[in-house]
Amino acid sequence: MPTPFMDPDFLLDTACARRLYHDVAAGLPVIDYHSHLQQGEIAARKRFRNLAELWLAGDHYKWRLMRSAGVSEDFITGDQPDEAKFRAFCRVLPLAAGNPIHHWCHLELRQLFDITLTINEANAGAIWEAANARLATMDTWSFLEQARVEIACTTDDPADDLTQHTEIAASGLKTRVLPAFRPDKAMRINREGFADYLDELGRAAGLRIGSYADLLGALKARVAFFHERGARISDHAIDGALPVGSPSAGDSEALFAKRLSGRLLTDAEQALYQRGLMEALGRKYADAGWTMCLHIGAQRNNNRRRLATLGPDTGYDSIADFTSSAGLADLLDALDADDQLPKTMLFCLNPAMNEVLSTLIGAFQDGSVAGKLQFGPAWWFNDHKDGNLAQLQTLANHGVLGSFVGMVTDSRSFASYPRHDYFRRLLCRQLGHWVEAGEYPDDIDALARIVRGVCYDNAKRYFGF
Template sequence: MTDAWVLNPDRALPAGELRPPAREIYASTAGLPLVSMHGHVDVSVFADDQPFPDPAQLLVVPDHYLVRMVVSQGRVTLPEMGVRPVGGDAGEAETDPRTIWRRFCENWHLFRGTPTRYWLEHELVEVFGATVRPSAETADILYDQISAALARPDFRPRALFEKFGLEIIATTDPATADLAQHHALAAEGWGERVVPTFRPDPLLHVDRVDWRDQLESLSDVSGVDAGDYEGYLSALRQRRRAFVEAGARATDHGHLLTDTTELGTAEASRIFRGALAGEVTPAEAQAFGGHMLFQMARMSTEDGLVMQLHPGSLRDHDSGVARTFGPDKGYDIPIATEYTRSLRPLLDAFGHHPNFGFIAFTLDETTFSRELAPLAGVYPAMKLGAPWWFLDSPDGMRRYREAVTETAGFYNTSGFVDDTRAYASIPARHDLNRRIDAGYLARLVAEHRIELDEAIETAVDLAYNLPKAAYPPVKVPAVSG
């Protein structure tokens, strides 16, 4: 019989002489509210406030971090982890949640040293009260413990919102969303706690197979005919205003590349017409996408939405998996990404604009010290986003601080964003970041580069004040006439 599972209070804090000051710095942030300004939890989770499903459907099947690691060994397939083929029936994938959960627990050793291990440990112990570590022998015990918790009313989404200490959470919503669920939440008093984020990617990439369908949806929801270039821009402006009225604070753009070169109106119109006719080249589509990033920046100066850029992920690297199972199955892979030249048109035009906020993220950490920190360290409009996706890890966060602080300082960064659809992992992700920042600041104190009181003040700013400042509320424009 093993002892009950208890997490070490010093996990992820530095060893040796740095630990005592790191503990003190971390203690100053551990109880702060969570400001979750970029994530992918669906708004329906909060609007419907329904009980979560079984442990496998909550924690395993939708988590591409977890599924990709198990499948990477070649002994378990996506269907065996409960991932159903697109359009497939239940018989084409494992549907027994307890079987899926057992497969996950049998492979727990694969997560040693990964941030997924840290997040899951925090979730299982701190959120669900698990008393045993995952393993083949304990899988059923864990499953029953989590299932019992999920059956309680204090584990519904809104109750967990309070338990997690969330102050605000931003969902990510298509530009064509009608925002009805956000309006319903606002009517119930949640409008300043769950806010939308404007994500127009499918409308900006004119070579997508569904682009014309997206345009039709844009016209329908906006009430503006998006059948020509000028109408398209007007429809996008209308949707942005609708998002602002629903409480949005930001836009989000997931382009592969970072080009922001503006095209002339005639050239942009020509490419738009060609796309409508199904006659657009890859080079034209790429140029139009960069042009539209510039236009999104211009619109942000008009309406005040902070512009977020999340580039550099080559989506669906395995085309066969994408065709069979759809997107977001763990096959998105980072590419080398250039920022200095690509962002110059945007920053040259708007980098000093008083009504423009721009947050740049990267999956290419080689650009932190060479490009992004120098850019964020000089342009008033620009902030450097937190380590994201594959870099959202203990060592990735440490490398980030070491790479960017000397040039950008702390106060040209955005603070932490958790960027997750895994709702139960949000407090774990924020906790890990606060511990890593405490360790980095403790080293600066030990090296007599800053004082302890400065370190504590900086830690509080990084955890709470900077993300609030980076994503300020947007003033709803007055209706003319």
């Protein structure tokens, strides 16, 4: 007989895996050190009008799925009623066998709403009514506390005044909500509106930015401001290959002046500017004791027509195939040469680079911190069953799995915390397979130490929360 769909032992296919998950992993708190939750929605204790708003508003994962299944845009980002959009999603989700969204949505129904119905067109009405009745009693705090989220890090621009973070910190919310420093707007020098952003950043830092040195001063001041409010993580999108070799201070000033004059930088000039800024910020992060997270390998906004009509982050990105190892290694080496390499995490979007990055981190471990350099969790297009298992196996092959700091939601949705549960099941599954095959001892104490570390203990220690 087939295994029942999404039963309590979902993904746990050995006795060892089931024991590790149910006795160790399942009850651990969550540390979500990278998300895109909106701090304003937490501060305001936002309520969601219905399941469509919770599930479909802003979720480009689901939008891509619906488009691929032939759903027209008016039922995705258009003006169709919420219930009609939800029913359209329910109609096509059964077609997505093997897609993690199929698993995630069923986990969310079970864990957040105690609804065990299978998501399909026939059950859409009953799910809509039952979930909406439950949502009427819930707000953003409910999702965080129900999922036992101990710490949640948002993603924040350096110019943000973090007022809402201050409000949250003074509130009665059990979850600690901390900012994370994301200076993409300062990195993307060719972006339209760059000069206007410099004015915004300068006002936040209390200075006028007229030179590259001023920019560095403003960003460093904002690192200190964020640090005082609990930030311990920076986050950077590395969407192209970094060059080998650092620009001089004069080179960086000249590139900055060129852009302020109204001219765009060439691709090579833009990469050199970003390399210099990354190195300068990396030294500041090391001084502050922060972790530098690098998200590597995204190719963004491929569809110009949809970018013009819908904007960025609407489901038109993909995996890039650029080669980044030489420039990335040179950046890490330049920081390490002066013993100013911060704790660093490399998130890999292109699975063809898994071995490249998982071996690169081993070249810069120095014994000062367990897993000082981390091979980050399966990210974005890799966040599925096979991608998570591949990430765990690759890290195990080349490093120390027991030093890994575990999973993140990387999500804008307050309903996404079952993704941590999904990851924990896969971690226990992989360990169970190794025990079953005689590749690791059936030592429950040693195995439990790995599970507790990867799911909770290591992140708390590593980030200094």
